[in-house]
Amino acid sequence: MPQPHDVLFRTLADPTRRAIFERLCRDGDQTVGALTAQAGVSQPAVSKHLGVLKRAGLVRHRHEGRQTHYSAEVGALSPLVDWTNEMTGFWEGRFDDLEDLLNRMDQ
Amino acid sequence: MPQPHDVLFRTLADPTRRAIFERLCRDGDQTVGALTAQAGVSQPAVSKHLGVLKRAGLVRHRHEGRQTHYSAEVGALSPLVDWTNEMTGFWEGRFDDLEDLLNRMDQ
DNA sequence: ACAATCTATAACTCATTGGCTATGGGTTAA
């Protein structure tokens, strides 16, 4: 029942977690250790954030030896884009309605 | 120091608050009473959410007699759009790099 | 003036959650 964009908003609301996602978008594939090195929080905290990001569909992971590589799944952001388009679209819709009204008043 | 999109993510993370904003986008100008009628929470809760939305720049308000009208400020969403574009843009950037590399290898 | 109405604020409670340390499971190196 939670809409797709709901999970995204909740997941990306935390600055630390969003920073991890941004890093993955910018620099691509990263190990947990590399992410921890610049996250400013402990490794378990990073792992937890990665778990949340994964359940939101925002990251994928693959095991390589004893380390895990995570990468961003940018396509998962589309519900967010859709939502913003919808919100601004409503406004344009009302603008069109106003135009229609004015046109009809002209005649 | 908080980036503009940070406030937006935090503000829109709450479902009740986001629903209020969506309502304002869809149906335009609304009084606190009208918003409370369909929010599923108490009037003080709605007022609080409106306060948060206002501090985020997402709504404007005007007083009309003893009631307050709120309206959506859709333009305030642009940092969100910019952020998503940036995230997907990084990915395209890496894709372009790959293309460049392949082109150079062709020659 | 008084009552009714609308909104905002105050004070409080409770659930959520982001952080930590400790530890276990799995993998590579000595």
Add this chain to the structure above:
DNA sequence: TTAACCCATAGCCAATGAGTTATAGATTGT
């Protein structure tokens, strides 16, 4: 095998924040 390393999970704590009721301020109606 033993040690060192990487990551995930468990368990705990403290801060945040969304909700409530109570109430004050401001406006309209009687």
